[in-house]
Amino acid sequence: MDGAEFRTRGREMVDYMVDYIEGITSRPPLPRVSPGYIRDLIPDQAPRTGETWESVKADLERIIMPGASSPACTELEVCMMDWLGKMLQLPREFLFCEEGKGGGVIQGTASEATLVALLSARTAAMHKLRDDQPELTQGQILDKLVAYTSEEAHSSVERASLIGMVHMRLLKTDERGSLRGTTLETAIREDREKGLYPFFLCATVGTTSRCTFDNLTELGPICTRQGLWMHVDAAYAGSACICPEFRYLLDGVEHSMSFNFNPHKWLRINFDCSAMWVKDRYAVTEAFEVNPLYLKHDHQGQAIPDYRHWHIPLGRRFRSLKVWFVLRMFGVSGLQQQIRKDVSLAKMFERLVQADDRFEIFGEVVLGLVCFRIKGENARNERLYKMINDDRRIHLTPSKVKDIYFLRFAICASSTQMADVTYAWSVIKELAHKMAASEKRQ
Amino acid sequence: MDGAEFRTRGREMVDYMVDYIEGITSRPPLPRVSPGYIRDLIPDQAPRTGETWESVKADLERIIMPGASSPACTELEVCMMDWLGKMLQLPREFLFCEEGKGGGVIQGTASEATLVALLSARTAAMHKLRDDQPELTQGQILDKLVAYTSEEAHSSVERASLIGMVHMRLLKTDERGSLRGTTLETAIREDREKGLYPFFLCATVGTTSRCTFDNLTELGPICTRQGLWMHVDAAYAGSACICPEFRYLLDGVEHSMSFNFNPHKWLRINFDCSAMWVKDRYAVTEAFEVNPLYLKHDHQGQAIPDYRHWHIPLGRRFRSLKVWFVLRMFGVSGLQQQIRKDVSLAKMFERLVQADDRFEIFGEVVLGLVCFRIKGENARNERLYKMINDDRRIHLTPSKVKDIYFLRFAICASSTQMADVTYAWSVIKELAHKMAASEKRQ
Numbered sequence: 078m079d080g081a082e083f084r085t086r087g088r089e090m091v092d093y094m095v096d097y098i099e100g101i102t103s104r105p106p107l108p109r110v111s112p113g114y115i116r117d118l119i120p121d122q123a124p125r126t127g128e129t130w131e132s133v134k135a136d137l138e139r140i141i142m143p144g145a146s147s148p149a150c151t152e153l154e155v156c157m158m159d160w161l162g163k164m165l166q167l168p169r170e171f172l173f174c175e176e177g178k179g180g181g182v183i184q185g186t187a188s189e190a191t192l193v194a195l196l197s198a199r200t201a202a203m204h205k206l207r208d209d210q211p212e213l214t215q216g217q218i219l220d221k222l223v224a225y226t227s228e229e230a231h232s233s234v235e236r237a238s239l240i241g242m243v244h245m246r247l248l249k250t251d252e253r254g255s256l257r258g259t260t261l262e263t264a265i266r267e268d269r270e271k272g273l274y275p276f277f278l279c280a281t282v283g284t285t286s287r288c289t290f291d292n293l294t295e296l297g298p299i300c301t302r303q304g305l306w307m308h309v310d311a312a313y314a315g316s317a318c319i320c321p322e323f324r325y326l327l328d329g330v331e332h333s334m335s336f337n338f339n340p341h342k343w344l345r346i347n348f349d350c351s352a353m354w355v356k357d358r359y360a361v362t363e364a365f366e367v368n369p370l371y372l373k374h375d376h377q378g379q380a381i382p383d384y385r386h387w388h389i390p391l392g393r394r395f396r397s398l399k400v401w402f403v404l405r406m407f408g409v410s411g412l413q414q415q416i417r418k419d420v421s422l423a424k425m426f427e428r429l430v431q432a433d434d435r436f437e438i439f440g441e442v443v444l445g446l447v448c449f450r451i452k453g454e455n456a457r458n459e460r461l462y463k464m465i466n467d468d469r470r471i472h473l474t475p476s477k478v479k480d481i482y483f484l485r486f487a488i489c490a491s492s493t494q495m496a497d498v499t500y501a502w503s504v505i506k507e508l509a510h511k512m513a514a515s516e517k518r519q
Numbered sequence: 520m521d522g523a524e525f526r527t528r529g530r531e532m533v534d535y536m537v538d539y540i541e542g543i544t545s546r547p548p549l550p551r552v553s554p555g556y557i558r559d560l561i562p563d564q565a566p567r568t569g570e571t572w573e574s575v576k577a578d579l580e581r582i583i584m585p586g587a588s589s590p591a592c593t594e595l596e597v598c599m600m601d602w603l604g605k606m607l608q609l610p611r612e613f614l615f616c617e618e619g620k621g622g623g624v625i626q627g628t629a630s631e632a633t634l635v636a637l638l639s640a641r642t643a644a645m646h647k648l649r650d651d652q653p654e655l656t657q658g659q660i661l662d663k664l665v666a667y668t669s670e671e672a673h674s675s676v677e678r679a680s681l682i683g684m685v686h687m688r689l690l691k692t693d694e695r696g697s698l699r700g701t702t703l704e705t706a707i708r709e710d711r712e713k714g715l716y717p718f719f720l721c722a723t724v725g726t727t728s729r730c731t732f733d734n735l736t737e738l739g740p741i742c743t744r745q746g747l748w749m750h751v752d753a754a755y756a757g758s759a760c761i762c763p764e765f766r767y768l769l770d771g772v773e774h775s776m777s778f779n780f781n782p783h784k785w786l787r788i789n790f791d792c793s794a795m796w797v798k799d800r801y802a803v804t805e806a807f808e809v810n811p812l813y814l815k816h817d818h819q820g821q822a823i824p825d826y827r828h829w830h831i832p833l834g835r836r837f838r839s840l841k842v843w844f845v846l847r848m849f850g851v852s853g854l855q856q857q858i859r860k861d862v863s864l865a866k867m868f869e870r871l872v873q874a875d876d877r878f879e880i881f882g883e884v885v886l887g888l889v890c891f892r893i894k895g896e897n898a899r900n901e902r903l904y905k906m907i908n909d910d911r912r913i914h915l916t917p918s919k920v921k922d923i924y925f926l927r928f929a930i931c932a933s934s935t936q937m938a939d940v941t942y943a944w945s946v947i948k949e950l951a952h953k954m955a956a957s958e959k960r961q
Contacts, residue, residue: 083536084534084537087537088529091526095529101934107908188833196682214658219657221658242684348836364681367674390628390791392630469551
């Protein structure tokens with residue numbers, strides 16, 4: 078949708094809102110639909126190519142309004158989570174349509190998804206430990222629990238362990254930034270020897286600092302064998318897996334108990350929207366369920382999930398609407414196109430860096446993030462970073478992994494084009510030149 | 520703003536959005552403002568009467584855009600939390616403008632505010648206990664902690680204790696539904712005698728089931744004396760306290776360590792927006808702070824708060840914008856007017872119920888919630904409730920307190936008028952009559 082069309086459609090929506098408010102007394106206060114009604118009205122997967130705005134808007138009145146905000150809010154979310162799950166070729170056990178114990182939910186951020194996974198795993202582990210050793214107090218059980226993640230995982234993973242009051246070990250990655258099976262196995266063995274109870278691993282697909290990938294195909298079977306809940310955080314990289322050529326990044330996800338990625342990062346869906354799936358939704362509700370009368374309703378315990386037991390907040394926004402709009406307006410192919418454009422721009426930037434022998438690429442460019450640095454000591458890179466941001470024509474963020482400081486060039490805005498990349502590179506080169514010149518003068 | 524004006528202004532905003540996107544390359548990627556810039560540009564309190572849309576819109580470009588989303592998002596929130604705090608006449612220690620340790624933050628829901636309060640209190644208590652008894656493990660300390668709330672508190676309070684892994688006792692209320700000082704004191708004494716460590720009380724101002732009020736002026740000094748963190752959850756009733764005649768409901772809040780209310784419930788601000796204040800913001804960040812390099816910035820540790828350490832999610836939405844818009848468009852007096860209209864409609868409904876001798880009011884009507892029932896046994900009320908919702912002309916929810924089942928008539932929509940109240944009452948009377956008739960036939 079270009080700017081001109083957005084102006085027209087935006088106006089239509091403003092009118093729709095006012096008409097709705099002005100005519101609200103003519104609508105029934107309670108919807109006249111049966112549980113599951115939306116599933117019968119919409120396709121069971123996202124469209125391959127984009128649809129017209131007219132068709133999307135017509136369905137608002139036809140499909141959503143009869144179900145008002147409740148149950149439409151829940152039912153559309155159920156369908157959208159299945160759409161997204163199928164786009165990622167997630168194992169069927171994660172989908173509602175399998176009518177097993179799996180399903181998905183929209184969380185706000187990956188931090189919340191990780192926390193929910195950790196708390197669910199904690200509850201399951203505590204039940205198991207209490208069965209085995211009924212003499213232990215709750216606190217004594219907590220003292221035994223140990224969770225793992227890689228030293229390159231996002232800070233929110235460690236933060237989840239602070240909130241959950243469980244010990245978390247940050248395990249070493251290999252030279253490519255990947256957490257490997259042998260490292261996890263050693264840690265589990267060490268901890269069991271100390272009498273501890275390993276219960277949770279948060280593996281990352283696409284780390285924040287440098288977009289590296291934990292080895293799910295090694296880690297997963299170990300977790301299954303050892304009884305650990307593996308959560309896979311693919312907050313950034315997950316979106317790319319809607320392209321068949323990147324789906325290999327999720328190999329091994331079938332061993333996980335829960336998985337999340339953030340469509341708000343790279344699928345053109347506005348913040349916030351973190352999509353999370355679990356294989357056993359009862360393991361999640363078990364951790365959160367408190368059930369007062371003023372929240373009871375007729376459809377409890379049925380196939381439709383009661384999402385308030387799936388996350389920290391009680392109230393919820395109708396976030397599946399924006400997912401529905403975006404998936405239909407772009408279609409899967411439109412979103413794939415965006416991912417491929419961004420990755421190819423990142424590859425182009427990589428080539429520009431490689432062609433300049435003052436610079437080096439740090440790590441591997443797999444998706445839209447290019448980590449690079451001036452060859453040599455960290456201090457020069459820290460100076461260059463400061464110069465770039467003081468200059469204010471472009472904006473970068475740095476990071477440091479295994480004591481190596483580097484700059485991060487991220488392609489993620491839908492409007493970014495080749496000219497933006499070459500412009501940014503020209504600014505970086507110019508400032509690097511200026512820095513070198515000033516170093517010579519000293 | 521009526522429908523016609525909303526159509527015009529909505530169109531202007533759609534155009535503004537498109538113009539922004541289309542002209543984005545002409546804007547600098549980094550803002551050129553200094554920390555604290557917004558405080559110098561806007562008044563230090565909410566306007567008494569509503570302003571024009573033109574003045575609000577002009578300030579978008581003049582005040583917000585130069586600070587882009589960051590730091591404007593944080594700075595406007597700081598100012599809005601002070602505006603809201605002053606509207607409620609909160610103790611000055613809760614405000615940023617005092618330049619002490621206090622301040623406010625927008626959370627999503629009251630569930631999150633309560634959880635953040637409990638986790639902050641937990642961290643402070645654990646530090647204290649660890650200093651006193653360094654031989655205790657983390658789990659052994661947790662086993663000693665005990666939190667309190669009233670049996671009529673919202674289910675999310677108990678849920679916070681599940682997440683926080685601390686024992687929570689639900690204390691009995693008096694006949695008016697209020698948690699009293701002597702009850703708390705007895706509980707603390709009992710628990711200390713058992714070797715436990717009472718650390719937290721969540722008091723409620725306006726319970727969900729029947730809008731009752733814990734006795735803050737009794738509870739507060741006890742918490743201070745006994746070293747408990749008192750959190751006050753005024754999710755619903757807090758909004759009313761912008762009217763001087765209802766401010767007495769918050770008497771005693773000066774003894775609390777944290778306080779929250781939900782402007783999204785009754786101040787015309789869209790969901791979600793739960794306003795939370797703390798007296799010691801370092802007690803909150805202490806519970807959450809993990810600080811990686813890719814999130815470091817130049818202004819850390821300064822007077823401007825780093826809100827990511829104040830809540831569960833890491834990313835944040837720009838929710839202070841809607842607060843700013845609403846407070847300016849309605850002015851404090853416009854919002855007071857809404858509260859007063861709703862309370863007077865509730866009082867009117869109360870009189871209708873009282874005038875019908877088949878019915879009785881349950882408890883006291885203080886704000887916009889009227890709890891009522893058919894005199895006599897619960898079963899008849901349950902039947903009436905079912906008839907009302909099956910009838911579908913109006914919608915109510917029931918609740919049960921101390922084994923008394925009752926119906927809840929809540930006035931909270933801005934458009935509700937006297938005619939809606941009399942209509943609802945006529946439906947209820949008609950159905951009560953029908954029920955009585957069918958009972959006679961049996």
